[in-house]
Amino acid sequence: MxxxxxxxxxxxxxxxxxxxxLWGPAVAIGVVAAGVVAGLTFAFSPSETPGLLAVVTGVTxxxxxxxxxxxxxxxxxxxxxxxxxPEESVESRWLEQAAFGALFDxxxxxxxxAGAIAITGVEVAADVVLVVLWVLLSVDFGVRYLVVRRTx
Amino acid sequence: MNNSLAERRTQRGWSQARLAEIxxxxxxxxxxxxxxxxxxxxxLAFRLAHTFDCSIEDLFTxxxxxxxx
Numbered sequence: 001m002x003x004x005x006x007x008x009x010x011x012x013x014x015x016x017x018x019x020x021x022l023w024g025p026a027v028a029i030g031v032v033a034a035g036v037v038a039g040l041t042f043a044f045s046p047s048e049t050p051g052l053l054a055v056v057t058g059v060t061x062x063x064x065x066x067x068x069x070x071x072x073x074x075x076x077x078x079x080x081x082x083x084x085x086p087e088e089s090v091e092s093r094w095l096e097q098a099a100f101g102a103l104f105d106x107x108x109x110x111x112x113x114a115g116a117i118a119i120t121g122v123e124v125a126a127d128v129v130l131v132v133l134w135v136l137l138s139v140d141f142g143v144r145y146l147v148v149r150r151t152x
Numbered sequence: 153m154n155n156s157l158a159e160r161r162t163q164r165g166w167s168q169a170r171l172a173e174i175x176x177x178x179x180x181x182x183x184x185x186x187x188x189x190x191x192x193x194x195x196l197a198f199r200l201a202h203t204f205d206c207s208i209e210d211l212f213t214x215x216x217x218x219x220x221x
Contacts, residue, residue, distance in 0.1 A: 084176030088196045090184040152184050 010070070011079035022073060029069030030062050037061040090152060098145035105140050109133065154213045158186040160204045175199055 012018045038058030047053045076082050083089055110133070117124060161171050161182075168186070172179040177196065184190035191212075192200065201208045 083172070083178050085196075086178075088176075088181070088193055089178040090181040090190045091178060093190065152180070152187075152189050 007078055007080045007082075009080050011074040011076065011082075013073045014075045022070070023066075025073060026066050026069035029072065030064075030066030033065030033068060034058045034062040037065075094145055094148045094152065097148050098141050101144045102137055102141040106133070106137050109136060153188060153191050154215055155185065155188065155211055157182070157200065157211060160206075160211070161186075164204075171203075174203060 008018065010018075010022065013022055035058065038054040038061070041057040042050045042054035045053050077084070086092060113129070113133075116122075161168070166174075168182040169179045172182045175182075175196065181190065181192075181196075185192055197208050197212065201211055204211065
């Protein structure tokens with residue numbers, strides 16, 4: 001980053017656009033992404049009220065889409081607190097350690113879960129399994145990261 | 153790894169944040185290196201040595217190091 005360039009919490013685009021110049025396109029990207037999600041929901045949902053469900057999923061997806069639009073555009077070196085070489089910082093090592101541990105925990109979870117389902121014959125909806133697995137892995141990763149960070 | 157980073161840094165009157173800014177890494181990275189809880193990758197180790205005008209061996213010493221005579 002050039003010296004004298006001001007940094008801010010939300011940063012700027014590589015072209016130096018801030019405020020509306022940054023968030024305008026981000027919102028536009030968010031609206032498009034939300035529209036795609038809503039459209040897919042409307043087209044494939046077995047619900048009796050696909051329109052209502054599409055609106056709900058679209059509204060839910062909008063902030064995520066806007067965040068994605070921001071992340072695509074922003075020049076990270078324009079953000080307050082951003083370091084030049086994050087890959088060499090200790091936080092990257094913590095991230096790797098936490099992700100590595102969570103990966104092997106995931107192997108164990110899936111293996112044990114598949115064995116339990118096979119033995120018991122319990123029928124579990126696929127979406128429930130995936131959501132539970134996602135939550136468990138997310139919590140696992142988060143806890144591991146906090147533990148590694150605390151002992152650093 | 154044992155290291156003389158904190159000593160050399162304070163000799164220059166630099167804070168951990170200042171050294172981190174010079175090297176382009178986080179302040180937590182400097183803290184962890186000085187505590188001996190994080191061994192830097194080679195590029196960072198070389199930049200540290202260059203910053204303090206010394207060799208990597210002057211900065212870092214393995215805990216069980218026995219140099220051959």
